Amino acid sequence: MKSRGLYRRHSVPFKLQVCQDIRAGVIGWRDARRTHQISANLIQLWLTQVDRGELNDEEAEASVIADCGTRISALERKVGQFTMELDLAKKHRACRP
Template identity: 75%
Template sequence: MTSRGPYRRHSTPFKLQLCQDIRTGALGRRDAQRSHNLSANLIQRWLTQYDRGELNNEEAEASVIAEYEARIAALERKVGQLTMELDLAKKTPRMSTAGGSERSFVISGPLAAPSDGGAKP
């Protein structure tokens, strides 16, 4: 037996569309099971909810709005974190160069030996 891993969550618009397709005959239950890797019991539960009117567009819209609000909250947290990092970077003093206004170079060492006129044949 293989383990499925964590529980999957399906959005209300997905459930609504699947139930509509099954009820109109555009999709059979077995085809839905195979194509979406769903159990027969889960599809039956969704169809029961659909027939009772528990799956509707208002609930679908509320689900989408809740997903958007969660995404907005995550982005706001990220903006706050980046703002704090930027403020910290601005407050951290930079390393000053050796002479203040002089340019500093990474490569240092003795000057190259002068050439005596080039290669001779």
């Protein structure tokens, strides 16, 4: 028996795009369900949230900014690690006769 995987989390821009496509008639419910492998209940929840104003462009921008901040932090750590390795390599090379 297969174990169920972790729950997927969808970004706010993705949710907005799916909802806008459905409302504009670009894609139907069934096509959205098949293409993105999401349930009809989840699509209905997103559409309700859009109608209530709970999902908006400001939240989408905040989500993107938070993701960028996380990536920047990871890259800064990596740069620090490479800097330390480079300094160590320089010291090792300087110690050789």
